[in-house]
Amino acid sequence: MRELWNIFKKGIISENPILVLALSLCPALAVTTTVQNALTMGLSVTFVLACNNTVVSFTRKWVNPKVRVPIYITSIATIVTVVELLLQAYAPKLYSNLGIYLQLIVVFAIILARAEVFASKNKVLPSFADGFGMGIGFTLAMILIGTFREIVGNGTFFGYQVMGSWYHPALIVILPPGAFILIGYLVGLSKIINEKRENRMKLKGEVQ
Amino acid sequence: MSDHENNKNDSVFKIALNLAVACLISGCIIAATYYLTADTAIKAGISLRDETMKTMVDGSTDIKEIQSKADWYEVYKDSDLMGYIIPTDTKGYGGTMELLVAVDKDLKVMTYKIITSKETPGLGENAGKSAFVSQFIGKTLEHLVVTKDASDTEDIQAMSGATISSKAVTVGVKKAVEELKSYLEGGQ
Numbered sequence: 001m002r003e004l005w006n007i008f009k010k011g012i013i014s015e016n017p018i019l020v021l022a023l024s025l026c027p028a029l030a031v032t033t034t035v036q037n038a039l040t041m042g043l044s045v046t047f048v049l050a051c052n053n054t055v056v057s058f059t060r061k062w063v064n065p066k067v068r069v070p071i072y073i074t075s076i077a078t079i080v081t082v083v084e085l086l087l088q089a090y091a092p093k094l095y096s097n098l099g100i101y102l103q104l105i106v107v108f109a110i111i112l113a114r115a116e117v118f119a120s121k122n123k124v125l126p127s128f129a130d131g132f133g134m135g136i137g138f139t140l141a142m143i144l145i146g147t148f149r150e151i152v153g154n155g156t157f158f159g160y161q162v163m164g165s166w167y168h169p170a171l172i173v174i175l176p177p178g179a180f181i182l183i184g185y186l187v188g189l190s191k192i193i194n195e196k197r198e199n200r201m202k203l204k205g206e207v208q
Numbered sequence: 209m210s211d212h213e214n215n216k217n218d219s220v221f222k223i224a225l226n227l228a229v230a231c232l233i234s235g236c237i238i239a240a241t242y243y244l245t246a247d248t249a250i251k252a253g254i255s256l257r258d259e260t261m262k263t264m265v266d267g268s269t270d271i272k273e274i275q276s277k278a279d280w281y282e283v284y285k286d287s288d289l290m291g292y293i294i295p296t297d298t299k300g301y302g303g304t305m306e307l308l309v310a311v312d313k314d315l316k317v318m319t320y321k322i323i324t325s326k327e328t329p330g331l332g333e334n335a336g337k338s339a340f341v342s343q344f345i346g347k348t349l350e351h352l353v354v355t356k357d358a359s360d361t362e363d364i365q366a367m368s369g370a371t372i373s374s375k376a377v378t379v380g381v382k383k384a385v386e387e388l389k390s391y392l393e394g395g396q
Contacts, residue, residue: 063226063230064222064223064226064227066223067223067226067227067230070230071226071227071230074227074230074231074234075230075234077234078234078237078238081238081241082237082238082241085238085241085242085249086241086245088245088249088252088253089245089246089248089249089252090245090248090252092249092252092253092256093256096256171331171369174331
């Protein structure tokens with residue numbers, strides 16, 4: 001149980017997909033102009049990532065290593081298509097809001113990377129925990145970026161006006177260059193946090 | 209997944225079979241899901257469209273398709289004709305945008321709704337928000353022009369940073385009104 005928790009936890013801070021592994025920067029730029037979009041995208045990715053890790057881990061004994069990547073992509077595409085069909089039928093409003101983002105999940109580096117690095121070598125339960133943790137880490141990073149961009153670049157949060165009418169939104173934050181600059185600072189910040197954490201761990205180890 | 213296992217499965221036939229089986233399974237899963245959800249999806253799509261059109265025009269009670277014009281609708285309040293809903297498309301910043309335009313019977317714009325678009329979020333995408341849409345209400349054909357002059361209150365004020373999207377929407381709405389005008393003149 002403790003091991004599962006550790007696997008889950010590492011995706012959130014010490015191996016955060018966006019801020020530390022620098023995977024899937026494309027959606028981090030494209031979909032984070034509002035918090036709503038960032039959150040929806042994050043949750044969709046979490047779902048697909050957890051499902052795909054489970055499937056890949058479950059089938060790892062039968063998949064020929066030479067064609068593993070095409071098979072992983074087939075698996076990801078299948079999951080995304082099934083989700084899409086279900087949403088279209090039972091939540092058409094959500095489906096039309098997600099629009100093109102949903103199909104884009106198929107090519108996200110983070111999903112393929114976790115299948116290759118973790119799920120293909122580990123048992124089903126840890127793989128699920130890994131996918132779920134990575135997904136949550138991805139979502140949190142997306143929300144962080146989205147919150148900053150929406151408040152500074154548009155003066156709103158979740159669509160509600162939070163800045164007064166005196167506030168002139170900074171256009172650059174909404175545009176992709178602004179997101180790049182912001183992500184750069186966040187990567188730096190997470191590096192500092194992780195270093196401090198490691199130092200603390202080392203100290204603890206020495207004391208014991 | 210060790211090396212000697214690799215050697216065992218080296219033949220092209222085995223590799224191809226492996227991939228083929230994976231694709232076959234995923235094909236079956238997708239086909240089954242589609243089979244189970246297709247009917248519901250079509251129904252959901254139609255009811256979503258009807259709902260969208262009903263919410264576009266305040267006080268509307270009934271929406272009827274016009275027989276001679278595909279996808280054109282007449283909007284009724286009880287038995288009075290209020291106006292028309294006309295589908296149109298226009299070329300925006302990120303590609304084609306599809307709009308539904310509601311026009312009353314005096315050829316004044318009532319409102320419009322963007323159905324699909326790929327405009328920049330936070331900029332051009334705001335063309336679907338009420339701050340911009342409200343400018344169109346009551347506009348007649350000659351005032352469906354984009355201006356950047358803030359003192360010009362007759363025409364449509366462009367959204368800052370999204371002139372192309374502003375123009376695209378205006379062109380689309382204008383096209384719909386023109387089409388309706390020629391339809392009404394031709395029909396009566």
